[in-house]
Each structure stands twice: as C-alpha cells, then as structure tokens.
Amino acid sequence: MNIPVLASKLYIPVPRTKVVFRPRLIERMNEGLERKLTLVSASAGFGKTTLVGQWADGCDRAVAWLSLDERDNDSTRFFLHLIAAVQSIAESVGKSAFTAFESSQSPPIESVLTVLLNEISALQFKIVLVLDDYHLIDSERIDDALLFLLEHLPPQMHLVIATREDPQLPLGRLRARGHLTELRDIDLRFTPEEAAAFLHQAIGVDLTADERVALESRTEGWIAGLQLAALSMQGREDIPAFIRAFSGDNRYIVDYLAEEVLQRQPEPIRRFLLQTSILDRLHGPLCDAVTGQAEGNVRLSDLEKGNFFIVPLDDRRQWYRYHHLFADVLSAHLKAEQPDQIGSLHRRASIWYERNGSADDAIRHALAAKDFTRAADLIEQACPTMAKLRQEATLLRWLKALPDELVRRRPVLSVWYAGALLTFGKSEGVEERLRDAESGLESTAELHERPDIRSASAVKIFVDEAEYRRLPGSIAMYRSALALMTGHVIDAMNYARLVLNLMPKEAYLKRGAASALLGLTSWTSGSLDEAYRLFADGMADVQQGGYISDAIGGTNALADIRIVQGRLRQAMSLYERGLQLSIEYGDPVMRGTADMYVGMGEIHRERNDLQTAMQLLLKSEEQGEHTGFPQYRYRWHVAMARIREAQGDLLSALDHLDEAERFYVGDLFPNVRPVAAMRAKVLIAQGKLREALEWARAHGLTARDELSYLREFEHITLARLLLARFRSDREHSFLQEAIGLLERLRQAAEEGERTGSAIEIMIVTALAHQMNGDTPAALGSLERALTLAEPEGYFRIFVDEGQPMEVLLGAASKKGLAPKEYVGRLLEAFVRIEGKTSAQPAANHSLLEPLSERERDVLRMLRTELSGPDIARELMVSLNTLRTHTRRIYDKLGVNNRRAAVRRSEELDLL
Amino acid sequence: MSETQRSTESRHDEYYEIRIKGHLDARWADWFEGMSLTREGDGTTVLYGPVADQAALHGMLRKTRDLGLALVSVIQKKKETNL
The missing domain is CATH 1.10.8 (Helicase, Ruva Protein; domain 3)
Structure with a gap:
C-alpha cells in the first residue's frame, strides 16, 4: 500500500454519553435512504457528526464511515481511504482498485471508480457511505470524482455527506430530480x-x-x-x-x-486542554509527551465522560480528537496566553511521533515547530521509502516547506529534490539542485582534508550515510536523464557511463536505470543493436533488483527497437515474455500488462489478423488503464488508428490519432513516429493534400534535408506527399524529388540495419517507379522488399498501399517474382477485403448488421448535446442499459466513441 | 508574518471590511492575521485590514465559518490613508 490507511479515520464516532435522541431527524435520514444522497450541510457546532453517528449506529444497513482531514486533498489518499472504508463493510470490494493505486502513482480516478462501482453493484446487500467533514476537501479532482460516483451510483449504495459548506455538486439538479435529502442549520438546531x-x-x-x-x-x-x-x-x-x-x-x-x-477548570486540566490543542489526534502517551504531565489516558477518558467536546476515534478509546470548533477556541487561547510555548509543544509531538514510527506526523510537527533542521533530518530519512512507494508528490511538498537555503546546503536532500522534479517531467531547477549537491560534497571533502577546522564548524549536512556515499553516482544518473530529456544525447550517454563506473554492483536499480538510459541514447542516435543490448542489460538488473513492473515496461522499448529492425517475431516473443512475467508476479494484475496486449495487437495487425488485433486491444482495455504505463493510452489509440486504417476507415483512424496526440506524454523514448506525421500519412491517403502540405511546412521538411533516424518516418511520409502531389499536378519535379529522397532514405536505413524502415521505403520507391512508368525498376524494388518482409510475415505494410500495390503485385505474380507463394498470399489479402482499399470505402457500404429500432433511438440522442445520464432519463432506461445500447451501436458502426458514431451515422445516412 | 514582508506586500493588497455578528474577543486578532478588530455598538464586530488576494479573503471567510460566526457583510474598501 502506498499510504497506510488510518483505521481511526474509518471509525464511526458513536456518541457514548448524554446525547439527545432526535427521532425527527433520524426518521428523515432513514427516508433519505431511498434517494441517492443525504446532505447534512450546517455550520460548525450544529451536531452533524453526532447526529449522523447516532443514525449510523441504529441504521439497518451496513455503514462505511470516512472522517476527512486536510491531507485528503491528495486524491490518492482520499480514494485509498474511501475504498478502505467501503471494504470495511464489504470485504469483496476494492481489491482491484487497491492494486490500481499500488501500481501507479496517480491512476485515472474514473477507471478506479468504475471498477469499484461494478464491485459494489454485485453486492447482495445495501450499503451506506458517510463522508464526514467534506468541507475540508478543496480539490476539483475529488469534487469531479464524487460527481462521477453519484451519477453512476448503483442502487445498492447510498451516500451521506456531512459538511460545513455546500459541496461543489450540482445540488439544484439533484434536488429537482428528487435525488437529494437535505438537513441544514434550521433542521439541526435544537427545538x-x-x-x-x-x-x-x-x-x-x-x-x-x-x-x-x-x-x-x-x-x-x-x-x-x-x-x-x-x-x-x-x-x-x-x-x-x-x-x-x-x-x-x-x-x-x-x-x-x-x-x-x-x-472553572483546575490548572492542570486547563493546561492540558490548551497544550494538547496543537494535536489533531489525541492519544494518552502522546498527550503526556506534549504536556509533560502523566495520565493522559485518564484525562481523555474524563473529558469524554464530561461531554467535553471530545470525539472518540476508535472502539478501545485510545485515540480521540477535539471537536474542531473547540480545538480552534483552545488554540486561540494558547496563542494568546503562551505564544512562545507553541514551538516546543510541536517539537515534543514530533519527537513522540518519530519514536512511534510515524514519519509523516513527525515531519508535520517539526515543520510546525519551525525546527527545520529536525524536519530536514526526518525528511532525509524518509526519502528512500517515499521514493520506493512512489510518493514523490508528498516528498516534494515537504521539501518545498523547508527554507530553500537549508535544502541547498544538504547534498542528499538536494539530490532527492532533483529526482522528484524529474519524476514529474520537470527539467527546470534540476541542474541547480544537482550543483548544490556537488558543492556540498566538495565542502565536506575540504573538511576531511583539513581536520583542524573540522570540529570547529561541524555542521551536519546529511544523516543518510549510505545515500551520501552514493551521491556522485546518483548525481550522474539524474544528469543523464535530464540530458536525454532536453535532447543532449551525447551528454546523456557520458553521464550514464559515469554512473556505471561509480555505482556498486548491488545498486541494481540505479545501475539498471543507467544501462537503460545508455540504451535510450543509442536508440535515439540510431544504433539499434547496441541500444537493444544495453537496454536489455539494464532491464535484467532492474528485474534482479525486484522492480518487476519496470522490467515489464521496458519490453515496450525492446520490442519497438526490434520492430524498427524488422524483427517482428522477436518483438512478439518479447511481448509474450513480458506477459508471462506479469502473470508470474501479478496479483491480480501487474502494471505493464495492458501495454503488452497493445504491442501484441499491433503485430497481429501487421500480419493482417485484424480480428485478433482488435480483441487484444479490447482485452488490454479490460485490464484497466491503471495496468498500463503513462504512455499506454497513447499507444492504444495509435494501435487502434492503424487497425481502422487497415479497415479502410480513415475518419475513425484520424479520430484515434487525435486522441493519441492528446494522451502523448513526452518520455525518454525517442519519438520516432510522431503523431503529426501519422496523421499526415492518413491525410495523404484521403487526398487532403493541402493539409498534408501544411504539416510538411510546419515541420520544416524538405527533400533535401540531411537525414537522421529520428526524422526517418517524417521523411518517408514527405516522399508519399511528393508522390501524391505528382499524381494530382503531374508536375514531374515532385516525382524526381521523391525518388531521390527515397534512395537516400534506403541507403541510410540499410546502413543503420533498420530493416523495418527499409521495407517501407522500398515499397514506396516501387510505387514511385511505377508512377514514373518504369515497371522494371518498380518490380526490382518490390522484390527486395518482398524478400526482406516474407520471413517475418509482413502483410499490411503492402496491403495498406491499396490498389496501386495490388496492380504491382499482380504484375509481380505474372512475372513469377520470388517469393512466389508469399506474393500469392498478399494478393489474396486484397481479394478478401475487396472494395475496402479505396481511400474512403466506409461511406460506400451500409452496415453488415442493421441497427435495431431502439438503437436508432439511442443514436438520435447521441447526436444531441445531452449527457449520458440525461439520455438514459430521456429514454427511461438505466445508465447500464444505455451503455449496452451504445456499445452495440459502436460495434455495428465500427467506431469507438460518440463523436465518431455521430459522424459515421451521418456518412451512412442512417437516420 | 514579519513587518518587512508586510510593507513589501501592502502595495498590492486590497483592503476589506468583514462584519460579523457578536462581539469577538481581541485574542482572535491573531487568528485573522493582520486584521484590526473593532467591536461596534450594534453587537457586531468589524475585521478590517489588508488582504493579499481573493484566496486569502476566502481563507479568512473560511475561518469565520469554522468558528460558527454569522457573517453580516464583506466590503472592499479603499485603503484608509487614501480617504
């Protein structure tokens, strides 16, 4: 688990003493169970928690409770606790959702919630979820997720929100639809x-x-x-x-x-109340540590019996908190009466928490005490764990709370700072932090050389000795990542080599990362064999260090490299091995699994098994987005676009490419097939030459450019554009330019042993010669492509070229060009998808399976501006039924989203 | 908040007058950082002072909410010295 779940946050604070029973309110809350949401929205001190606790205690449904605090604005923490709360009453719920959080720092909330809601809707009994103190949440992300939850709430579940201010939900709409029961100031005040x-x-x-x-x-x-x-x-x-x-x-x-x-309180009790007001949770020994008194347990128990604004947080009466309003009053008195005490009270709390193993609280109180040296020590000790748990966000928050000059003096902290920035894809400030760390290292080195001044100015600048000794290696590693991120490949390479020299053998993760970085630099500069070897070495180390998921993720890079090299078989077995690894270690699903399915789908597509390709993509979607790496969505949409392209559905292909662009997050992999270029390729196929031309201009592409591996795909696409222009304008210079460019591209690809690229280049070259009327040259080029492609089972790379390729292959067949049997199979592929190879075939044929009357109704609604839930209401069906309908419509139309469905239905004139 | 910080910030500050129901004890002045606190004859209390930006203003209103104080009015004022 990334963040430990605090049981005290899930405890239903059932009042034990002297509570007025309020049947009129309890009754209203019981009636409210018929609706989706009960909102208890009233000012501080109106007895919200008491009322809801009392109601929950007597409620005939199982009640899950979550007391919120400010730290829950971290949405991961919020949802972990929310899931844990539901799990406390429904054991079967939440396992996959937890996994989602384990495997990714911030999985897409909607996908996690969908899994959770599905599990809840399978429950045989009804449940209630109470969110208490929701006013402490000030996060748009959580508000949105809550709305999503409400809109998809299964009938098994009821939500109660207690808050001091109305939540950011469309209350008017909920009210108008009868989904909402409200209890406000006027209802809660005592009659x-x-x-x-x-x-x-x-x-x-x-x-x-x-x-x-x-x-x-x-x-x-x-x-x-x-x-x-x-x-x-x-x-x-x-x-x-x-x-x-x-x-x-x-x-x-x-x-x-x-x-x-x-x-009227005796002095010791008065002091106890004021001094413990700095604590957000009260516990006997902790109170003793802060107040210097004894018997904190007895005091707390007495306060509870005396009805002293104290709320129990567990059954055993070990943890309490003050009523928030009362705590504010106490701390105002403390501030006014003993302002100089506050720092040392916090320091004592910090020490207690440190000894009792809660780094988070210890750091929080040290920061509140403004004891920054102490806070820095604690943070430095917590860093390795936080990094392993991928809690870099919290780490960064702590580091930012420290005075910057203090961080800069401490080399270990400075390096962690740089590392945390890099995990968020931020390059700014990284080098500065690394330099700070280096000058820290130098100054200690000086001290070692001059023992005479050592004792005099022995200012401690680190506490983590082991991490300190590895700093030079860590600094080099982050420099390497930074250099690669900012496009300085040579620097990246040199730093990565330095890491391998500096790091001991057992530093598996860092050595592995350095090898992988070296591999990426080789990849970026086009040395593919070397790239493969280095990256594979790195992944072996990473796996040895126990970072299985990262090793699986590395498969993406290895397979990408193999594909460029034209080794589809090897790429396929890499994905299979990755999947095997994820099955071996995954419980239930390892991160990276979804990526493996996408990769396998991509190879099946190339081999013209579109059905299997599609199934694999759907399968990867079923695994859930959280089982993919950050680039997963992007990869998925690119793969889908290419399947659509193969099906001749270019509009839908463009849609998916647009989506892919949206999801593209720059990582350290070289972006060798930019989405813009893939788009341009589709535009050319559609005959939209003006738009394609704009693309070439915007990216500064010309046939005379110097060639590099990074721009190879763009240049091949440029050659396609030139050919298309020749076809439309009959301007011969375009054709000559294209042929010249393609010849240079072929040489470069062959030199770099990029067989995959070479095959495509030769194919386009063959088409160019054919356009030029030079059939022998065309067939020569085609034959070379065929020879290279046959052993690896390429199909679509030929077939996607459409009718001109069909003609050319026909000619090849007549001439008995080798490999003969392969040519025959390729030609069959054209026959099988007859009528689908023209530029926009989709518009010309009607649906294989016609839409039902009901599906037409739904489709009509999809063309409006109405939201899903609105449509469901309009058609008087459940949201689930609506989803089934839309899913079927999409399948029949061969699309994957609403916009495409609308567009397709217009093309086919279905309504 | 230190004095020096205050003087560098004040050029950008807006001044606000927040009126709440009931007489508020002077010890809360510290709670509403930097605001002066005046108890009026009509049983209300006026908090007056510089507010760095809207976020700070909302933070202050949130504090009145958390104390269960009834809000009477919030008015943006010209800085007193300008009057």
Whole structure:
C-alpha cells in the first residue's frame, strides 16, 4: 500500500454519553435512504457528526464511515481511504482498485471508480457511505470524482455527506430530480423540547421556563453554544445569575462561555486542554509527551465522560480528537496566553511521533515547530521509502516547506529534490539542485582534508550515510536523464557511463536505470543493436533488483527497437515474455500488462489478423488503464488508428490519432513516429493534400534535408506527399524529388540495419517507379522488399498501399517474382477485403448488421448535446442499459466513441 | 508574518471590511492575521485590514465559518490613508 490507511479515520464516532435522541431527524435520514444522497450541510457546532453517528449506529444497513482531514486533498489518499472504508463493510470490494493505486502513482480516478462501482453493484446487500467533514476537501479532482460516483451510483449504495459548506455538486439538479435529502442549520438546531431535554441531561437540574427561553434565544438553538453553556453551569450555585449575565451579553457565545468553562477548570486540566490543542489526534502517551504531565489516558477518558467536546476515534478509546470548533477556541487561547510555548509543544509531538514510527506526523510537527533542521533530518530519512512507494508528490511538498537555503546546503536532500522534479517531467531547477549537491560534497571533502577546522564548524549536512556515499553516482544518473530529456544525447550517454563506473554492483536499480538510459541514447542516435543490448542489460538488473513492473515496461522499448529492425517475431516473443512475467508476479494484475496486449495487437495487425488485433486491444482495455504505463493510452489509440486504417476507415483512424496526440506524454523514448506525421500519412491517403502540405511546412521538411533516424518516418511520409502531389499536378519535379529522397532514405536505413524502415521505403520507391512508368525498376524494388518482409510475415505494410500495390503485385505474380507463394498470399489479402482499399470505402457500404429500432433511438440522442445520464432519463432506461445500447451501436458502426458514431451515422445516412 | 514582508506586500493588497455578528474577543486578532478588530455598538464586530488576494479573503471567510460566526457583510474598501 502506498499510504497506510488510518483505521481511526474509518471509525464511526458513536456518541457514548448524554446525547439527545432526535427521532425527527433520524426518521428523515432513514427516508433519505431511498434517494441517492443525504446532505447534512450546517455550520460548525450544529451536531452533524453526532447526529449522523447516532443514525449510523441504529441504521439497518451496513455503514462505511470516512472522517476527512486536510491531507485528503491528495486524491490518492482520499480514494485509498474511501475504498478502505467501503471494504470495511464489504470485504469483496476494492481489491482491484487497491492494486490500481499500488501500481501507479496517480491512476485515472474514473477507471478506479468504475471498477469499484461494478464491485459494489454485485453486492447482495445495501450499503451506506458517510463522508464526514467534506468541507475540508478543496480539490476539483475529488469534487469531479464524487460527481462521477453519484451519477453512476448503483442502487445498492447510498451516500451521506456531512459538511460545513455546500459541496461543489450540482445540488439544484439533484434536488429537482428528487435525488437529494437535505438537513441544514434550521433542521439541526435544537427545538425548545430538545434543548430542555439536553439541559436536563447535562446539568441534572431543571431550569425554569424563563431561563430556558433566555438560553435558547441567546444561543438560537446552536448546539455547541448550549453545550458550552451547560458545561459552564455544571456545579454552579447561582444558575439564574449566570443565565442573566450570559443573555445580557453581546459577546460571541463561544468566547464568553469558553472563558467561563476554562476558568472553572483546575490548572492542570486547563493546561492540558490548551497544550494538547496543537494535536489533531489525541492519544494518552502522546498527550503526556506534549504536556509533560502523566495520565493522559485518564484525562481523555474524563473529558469524554464530561461531554467535553471530545470525539472518540476508535472502539478501545485510545485515540480521540477535539471537536474542531473547540480545538480552534483552545488554540486561540494558547496563542494568546503562551505564544512562545507553541514551538516546543510541536517539537515534543514530533519527537513522540518519530519514536512511534510515524514519519509523516513527525515531519508535520517539526515543520510546525519551525525546527527545520529536525524536519530536514526526518525528511532525509524518509526519502528512500517515499521514493520506493512512489510518493514523490508528498516528498516534494515537504521539501518545498523547508527554507530553500537549508535544502541547498544538504547534498542528499538536494539530490532527492532533483529526482522528484524529474519524476514529474520537470527539467527546470534540476541542474541547480544537482550543483548544490556537488558543492556540498566538495565542502565536506575540504573538511576531511583539513581536520583542524573540522570540529570547529561541524555542521551536519546529511544523516543518510549510505545515500551520501552514493551521491556522485546518483548525481550522474539524474544528469543523464535530464540530458536525454532536453535532447543532449551525447551528454546523456557520458553521464550514464559515469554512473556505471561509480555505482556498486548491488545498486541494481540505479545501475539498471543507467544501462537503460545508455540504451535510450543509442536508440535515439540510431544504433539499434547496441541500444537493444544495453537496454536489455539494464532491464535484467532492474528485474534482479525486484522492480518487476519496470522490467515489464521496458519490453515496450525492446520490442519497438526490434520492430524498427524488422524483427517482428522477436518483438512478439518479447511481448509474450513480458506477459508471462506479469502473470508470474501479478496479483491480480501487474502494471505493464495492458501495454503488452497493445504491442501484441499491433503485430497481429501487421500480419493482417485484424480480428485478433482488435480483441487484444479490447482485452488490454479490460485490464484497466491503471495496468498500463503513462504512455499506454497513447499507444492504444495509435494501435487502434492503424487497425481502422487497415479497415479502410480513415475518419475513425484520424479520430484515434487525435486522441493519441492528446494522451502523448513526452518520455525518454525517442519519438520516432510522431503523431503529426501519422496523421499526415492518413491525410495523404484521403487526398487532403493541402493539409498534408501544411504539416510538411510546419515541420520544416524538405527533400533535401540531411537525414537522421529520428526524422526517418517524417521523411518517408514527405516522399508519399511528393508522390501524391505528382499524381494530382503531374508536375514531374515532385516525382524526381521523391525518388531521390527515397534512395537516400534506403541507403541510410540499410546502413543503420533498420530493416523495418527499409521495407517501407522500398515499397514506396516501387510505387514511385511505377508512377514514373518504369515497371522494371518498380518490380526490382518490390522484390527486395518482398524478400526482406516474407520471413517475418509482413502483410499490411503492402496491403495498406491499396490498389496501386495490388496492380504491382499482380504484375509481380505474372512475372513469377520470388517469393512466389508469399506474393500469392498478399494478393489474396486484397481479394478478401475487396472494395475496402479505396481511400474512403466506409461511406460506400451500409452496415453488415442493421441497427435495431431502439438503437436508432439511442443514436438520435447521441447526436444531441445531452449527457449520458440525461439520455438514459430521456429514454427511461438505466445508465447500464444505455451503455449496452451504445456499445452495440459502436460495434455495428465500427467506431469507438460518440463523436465518431455521430459522424459515421451521418456518412451512412442512417437516420 | 514579519513587518518587512508586510510593507513589501501592502502595495498590492486590497483592503476589506468583514462584519460579523457578536462581539469577538481581541485574542482572535491573531487568528485573522493582520486584521484590526473593532467591536461596534450594534453587537457586531468589524475585521478590517489588508488582504493579499481573493484566496486569502476566502481563507479568512473560511475561518469565520469554522468558528460558527454569522457573517453580516464583506466590503472592499479603499485603503484608509487614501480617504
């Protein structure tokens, strides 16, 4: 688990003592179960938690509870706890969702929620989820996810939100549709009867009617006010005088009463209350450590019995918290009375937490104490664990809370800082941090040389000795990654070599990463065999170090390299091995699995087994996005686009390429097939030459460019563009330019042993010669391509060229060109997809399987602006049924999203 | 917040007057950083002072919410020295 789940956050705070039973509100909450959401939205001190806790205790459904705090604005933490809460009452729920969080730092929330909601909808019983203190959430991401949850809420589940401010949900809409039950200030404030019952319970004395009215009108039924008033009256001789004075006073009720209450406490208790107000959770030994008193446990238990604004956080009464409002009041008093104490109180809390193994709390209190040296030490010790758990976001937050000059003086922290920045793809500031670390190293080296000054100025600049000794290697590694990220390949290579020299053999991860980085630099510069060898070495180390998922992810690079080299078989067995690894280690699904399916699909597509290719892509989608690496979505859409292209559906191919572009995140892999170029290739096939020309201009491509592996695909595509222009304008210079460019490309590809590229280049060359009327040259080029492609089972690379290639292959067949049997099979592929090889065949044929009447209705709705849930309501079906319909429509239309479905239905004139 | 910081920031600060119901004790002045606190004869309290930006203003309103204070008005003011 990335973040430990705090059981105390899941505890239902069932009031133990002196609570007024509120049947009218309980009844409304019970009725609310019929709806989706119960919103308890009221100001501080209106008894929200007490009411909901009381209701939950007597509710005949299983209730999951989550008490939120500020740190839950980290959406990972929020959802981990949310899932854990549901799991506490429904064991079968949440395992895959947890895995999603384990395998990825921030998996797409919607995909995690979908898994979770599906599991909930399989439950045989009904559940309630309570989110308490939702006002502490100030995160658009979480608000959006909550709305998603509500919109897809299965009938088995009801949601309760308790908050001091209305949540960012479309409440008007929910209200209008009858999905919402609301309890607000006016509902929650004590009625005169409830107030009377409460006061009777609390002070054991019956007040006169006048006195009660006086109290009620002064507090306006505000429960916190009445509770404070009751505390102030306990054991008082002259209650009437107290009430008179109180009701005649203008002061903020809490100020007036808290002072009364605090003044009447014995000094040790008063001190205890004030000093422990710095804690967000109260625990006997922790309170003792902070206050320097003993018997914190007894005090806490007494406070609970005395109804002293204290909320239990577990069954065994080990952890409590103050009511938030009361804690604020106490800490205001603390600030006013003992301002110079606050730092040392926090420091003591920090020490206690450190000794009791909670680094997170220890760091938080050290920062609050402004004891930055201590905080820095703690953070430095926590870094390796945080990095392994991929909690770089928290790490970065801590580091930013420290004074920068302190971080800069500490080499180990500076290097962690640089590493955390790089994990977020940020290059800015990295080099600066690494330089800081180096100068830290130098200054200690100086100290070692001059022992005379060593003792005099022995300022500690690190605590993690092992990490410190490895710093030169770590610095070199991050420099290498930075250089590669910013396009300085030679530097990247040199630094990666340095890492291998500096790092000990057992530093598997870092050595492996360095080898892989070297492999990437070779790849970027086009030395593919070397790239493969280095990257494979690196992955072996990484796997040895136990980072299986990263090793699986590395398969993407290895297979990509093999594909460029024209070794489809090897690429396929790499994916199979990756999948094998993920099955061996995965429980249930390892990250990287989804990528393997995409890769395998891509090879099946090339071999013209489009059905299997499609199945593999769907299978990868079923695994869930969280089982893919960051580039997964991009890869998926590219693979899908190419399948659509093979099916002759160029519009849909373009849609997928647009999506791919959206999901592309720059990583350290060289971007050798830029989406823009793939798009241009499709545009050329569509005859949209003007747009394709714009692409070539925007990317500064000309036939006279110097060639490099990185731009190879762009240049091949440029050659295609030149041929298309020749075809439309009959301007001979275009053809000559294309042939010249292709010849140079072929030489470069052959020199670099990029057989995969060479095959495509020869194919385009053959088409160019054919256009030029030079059939012998065309067949010569084609024959070479065929010879290289046959052993690896290439298909689409020929067939995608459409009719001109069919003609050429026909000629080859007549001439008995070798390999004969292969030519025959390729020609068959054209026959099988007859009518599909023209540029826009999709528009010319109607659906194989016609749409049903109901599906037409749905399709009509899809053409409107209505959202999914709106359509479901309009058609009076459940969202699930609607999804089944749309899925079937998409299948029949051969599309994958709403926009494409609409477009396709217009093309086919279906409505 | 130190004095020096205040003086460098104040050029950009907006001034606000936040009126709440009830007389608030002086010890809360520290809670609403940098605001002066005046108890008015009508039983309200006025918090007045510089507010760095909208986020800071909302943070301040959130504090009144967390204390269960009833908000009466929030008014943007010209800085007093300019009056």
